[in-house]
Amino acid sequence: MLVITGGTKGIGRAIIEKFAQQGYDIFTCARNQDDLKMLKQEVESQYQVSLEYEVADLSQASERSAFAKAVKATHKPVGILINNTGVFRPGTIQEEEEGTLELLIQTNLYSAYHLTRALLPDMVARKKGHIFNICSTASFMAYTNGGSYCISKFALYGMSKVLRAELKDKNIRVTSVLPGATFTASWEGADIPQERFMPSEDIAECVWTAFALSDRTVIEDLVLRPQLGDL
Numbered sequence: 001m002l003v004i005t006g007g008t009k010g011i012g013r014a015i016i017e018k019f020a021q022q023g024y025d026i027f028t029c030a031r032n033q034d035d036l037k038m039l040k041q042e043v044e045s046q047y048q049v050s051l052e053y054e055v056a057d058l059s060q061a062s063e064r065s066a067f068a069k070a071v072k073a074t075h076k077p078v079g080i081l082i083n084n085t086g087v088f089r090p091g092t093i094q095e096e097e098e099g100t101l102e103l104l105i106q107t108n109l110y111s112a113y114h115l116t117r118a119l120l121p122d123m124v125a126r127k128k129g130h131i132f133n134i135c136s137t138a139s140f141m142a143y144t145n146g147g148s149y150c151i152s153k154f155a156l157y158g159m160s161k162v163l164r165a166e167l168k169d170k171n172i173r174v175t176s177v178l179p180g181a182t183f184t185a186s187w188e189g190a191d192i193p194q195e196r197f198m199p200s201e202d203i204a205e206c207v208w209t210a211f212a213l214s215d216r217t218v219i220e221d222l223v224l225r226p227q228l229g230d231l
Contacts, residue, residue: 001025001076003119005058005067005085005111008035010184011134012084014204019080020047022208027074029056029067029085058085058111059103068118078119080211082132083112083156091147101148108152113159120172127171130211133160137180137223137230164220173218175210179203180225198226 002019006012007028016026020043028051030036036053043051054070056063071078087107089100112133123129138150139157157176164174183197203224210219 001027001074001078002080002082003027003071003078003115004080004082005029005115007053007084008032008039011179011182011200011203012082013039014200015082015084015207016043016051018201018204018208020049020051023047023049024080025050025052025076027052027054027071027076029054029058031055031057058115059087059106061110061114064111064114065118068115071119072122077126078122078129080130080132081116081119081123082134082207083115084134085111086134088149089147090145090149092145093147096147101151104148104152105155108149109155109159112156116163123172124167124170128215130173130175131160131163131167132175132177132207132210133157133163135160135176135178137178137225139176139178143230164218168218171215173215175207175219176221177203177207178221178223181231182224192231196226196228196231198224 002024004012004015007016008030020026033055036055040051040053054067056067058064085107087104089104133156135157136153138146139153142150160174160176167174181197182200182203183194184200206222206224210222
């Protein structure tokens with residue numbers, strides 16, 4: 001089973017469709033129940049798979065725990081965990097609103113950290129699994145107006161590196177996905193041509209390719225950028 005957070009839009013939605021095409025059952029979450037219901041209907045009607053979901057705001061500790069509990073209650077082995085939940089708030093450290101750092105750390109880092117801790121024991125026991133952390137080029141390259149977003153993504157990338165070191169002898173692969181500007185809901189309304197962005201489907205294709213390799217090989221870092229460069 002594929003477990004992916006933030007599955008109703010952008011990269012998450014594209015990954016769900018790619019893995020559903022390959023016959024994988026899916027468990028996902030998002031904050032909007034209507035979006036989740038529609039996702040379930042569309043995926044299950046198009047592919048011969050099961051899609052289960054939980055309404056959850058993973059910036060909240062109680063909802064992170066509830067989501068992990070719901071996943072475990074399926075009693076299906078989690079073969080792939082994709083930590084995709086994220087939020088972007090532009091601004092500089094000096095000028096961004098009070099609480100921005102806390103919100104972004106809770107959403108972009110704590111969601112991945114605590115969900116991974118909750119689901120990892122079963123992977124370790126089975127000596128099988130693949131964890132993808134959806135980081136960003138902002139995880140290794142600070143940029144103006146990136147503020148707390150860059151801080152949170154640097155931290156997520158650090159967590160991903162630690163997991164790779166800890167799990168390499170347990171036959172669990174860990175991949176950090178580091179995309180540049182991708183056309184998602186975060187960019188809607190921006191005065192930039194859509195052709196300037198990478199499509200979410202390209203990120204999904206690369207995630208699938210990394211997963212489909214033999215257990216003897218792991219892509220540690222997957223860096224993707226628009227052909228014309230960063231925005």
